[in-house]
Amino acid sequence: MLQLSHVQAAYGPSKVLFDVSLDVPDGRIVTLLGRNGMGKTTTVRAIMGLVPVGDGIAFDGRPMAGSAPETIARRGIGLVPEGRMVFPTLTVRENLVATAANRTGRAAPWTERRIYDLFPRLGERAQQYAATLSGGEQQMLAIGRALMTNPKLLILDEATEGLAPVVREEIWRCIAELKAQGQSILLVDKNIQVLKRLADHHYILEKGHTVWSGDSTALDRDAAKVQRYIGL
Structure with missing residues (x-):
């Protein structure tokens, strides 16, 4: 579904991605791993x-390449960005309705009711302004907002960063x-133990290069090497 082949990218004169390759097959969960500053968020961007x-x-x-962000979104990629970035002055319901579309022609599209079934807390707070929600609730709303675009591919950047353990479990349950x-999901996160259980394939970035890839069995087999790339 999504393929990156030897991708390079820069912010002005500062090159950040030098050689990033990965594949996200249809219906699979793929993770993007690596220490902070190695290019994960730039890859998503x-x-x-x-x-x-x-x-x-x-x-x-x-x-x-060269397509505008809105064009890419219309083609069926939904993003849950790092930092959530919900619309703070809109209610939960308004955040969801604002992005609702079914441009990919999904037979059973996402609706408000389905989002509330997935995240009951959002249903309880449907009329609250997003600014009044907890960080975990805002993350649920960010996921729900992305799902309301009915994406073929969902990208979650730092899906559980900074969340309380009980909220993390709720996010993992949802995923x-x-x-x-x-x-289909491309997932950026740091919780290796959960990712090994959930994901089908993993890629590791080091200084803007894809330096390792494999399934969860390979992740265990190469634990020492993997730790060198993702450990502090």
Whole structure:
């Protein structure tokens, strides 16, 4: 579904990505791992058209380099950004309705009711302003808002960073449920033990390069090498 092949990207004269390659097959969960500052968020921004990329990114078999972010979103990629970035002066319901669309023609599209079934807390707070929600509730809302675009691919950047353990479990439960429904997901997070259980394949970035890839069995087998790349 999504393919990155030897992607390079820069912020002005400062090159950040030198050689990033990864694949996200249809219906699978793929993780992007690495220490802070290694290029994970820049990779996400490159996919979404927020950082200029010369070539090397394709979605559904069609190149995406040079496409505007709104064009990429319309093609079926939904982003839950680092920091959540919900609309603070809109209610929970308004945040969800603001992004609702089914441009990909999903047979059973996401609706408010389905989002509230996935995250009951959002249903309880449907008329609250997003600014009044806890950090965990805002993350749930950010995921719900992205799902309301009915994406073919969902990208979650730092899905559980800074959240309380009980809220993290709620987010992991949601991701597991989405996987069971066949949702394709690219997931950036640091919780290796949970990711090994949930994800089908893993990629590690080091200084803007893809330096390792493999499934969860390989992640265990190469534990020492993996720790060198992702450990503090």
